[in-house]
Amino acid sequence: MSGKDSSTATPTPRPRQTRSIRTRARLLEAAASVVRADGVTGMTLERVAETAGVSKGGLLYHFGSKRELVLAMVDETLASAGDDLEQLAARDPGPGAFARAYLDYVRSGERSESDEAASVFAAATLEPDGLASAGATFGAWQERLRTDDGVDDTVALLARVVGDGLWLIDLFGLAPPDQAGRAAVCDLVTSMLDSAEQ
Amino acid sequence: MSGKDSSTATPTPRPRQTRSIRTRARLLEAAASVVRADGVTGMTLERVAETAGVSKGGLLYHFGSKRELVLAMVDETLASAGDDLEQLAARDPGPGAFARAYLDYVRSGERSESDEAASVFAAATLEPDGLASAGATFGAWQERLRTDDGVDDTVALLARVVGDGLWLIDLFGLAPPDQAGRAAVCDLVTSMLDSAEQ
């Protein structure tokens, strides 16, 4: 995960909590990596703790139950993606910035984050409503796409569907298109975005 | 699952030939319904068997292991979707038939199969490579889209991404767009398909 510090770092460092948060982050990361390596069924509390270099008791100190851990994985991943999105949109003034960011985010199909996100998504299926908050987040993004941007509703929705589609295709390894193809598609939709301003 | 037993005299009212494959299908269906109800973790062999009205031994007669069952679920669902797609494309002669079928398939979003497909997809994550064959199938569809249709490559890919995107968004309940929006998007891409023939 990258680009986590959205705001300026606190002037006074917190040595106390730094350790806790770092362990927490390590646990989250370890959980994703375990899922990626051994599948959802292989993600046991014991193995996650071991991978993170923490005892099982230590894990349960941070996450009271497996469910809590899984839900935190989803929230964390989505929040990180949201930050990246905002950051991308921020340096592109003008209408359709968020939609363009949405497409830029999936244009290259970089592997590193995608793999981890896939694991998280898979883990979310462990809990019946594990994707509930994910649905809410996607809904918020769609709303942002529709209202915050001065583009035609249909084209905005198209951008969202293409962005999500590419992202999910990557996530599950459903025969992702090659670099050239995905770039061409993103460019096509971006050009529609620009010419459909209103 | 007790059907009508209107037979009064004939002791053999039903041909028992298809008993095996019927039980198999029932097991597959039961598995999906269990996942939908209780989540991936709730899908145990015992519960699937019970839901299908079969003993656990009977289940294991048809599927040697849980892995086999899960893989069969994926294959079955994908094959079914592929059939629907072909059927849709068959009654639309002319270039871009498959691409249009791809979009028509997800246009309404009222697919009752969607629920079941979601469960199957979730179950596939139980096995590390549970989605391998799914990836292959999607790749084949993409290739069919690219070669079999007389449309521009980029637009064909766009159709695929939009189709998959809508489908996956529905599958995971990631804030699916409303009827009007999705129809508009599908119409838009379809019109691009028609005007981009070559």
Add this chain to the structure above:
DNA sequence: GAAACTGTACCGTCCGGACGGTTTCTTATT
């Protein structure tokens, strides 16, 4: 002195799979 852990022991549950037995259908032979 409190937060942030470690380490171990343990419990109740439940799961996947094996296995031996039982019923139902098909086929061959007489």
Add this chain to the structure above:
DNA sequence: AATAAGAAACCGTCCGGACGGTACAGTTTC
């Protein structure tokens, strides 16, 4: 037509093992 033989379909139970979670007494770090 009868029946023996055998395969296919299915039942019911048992077991080793692992998992999630609890409890708690110690230890390090700030």
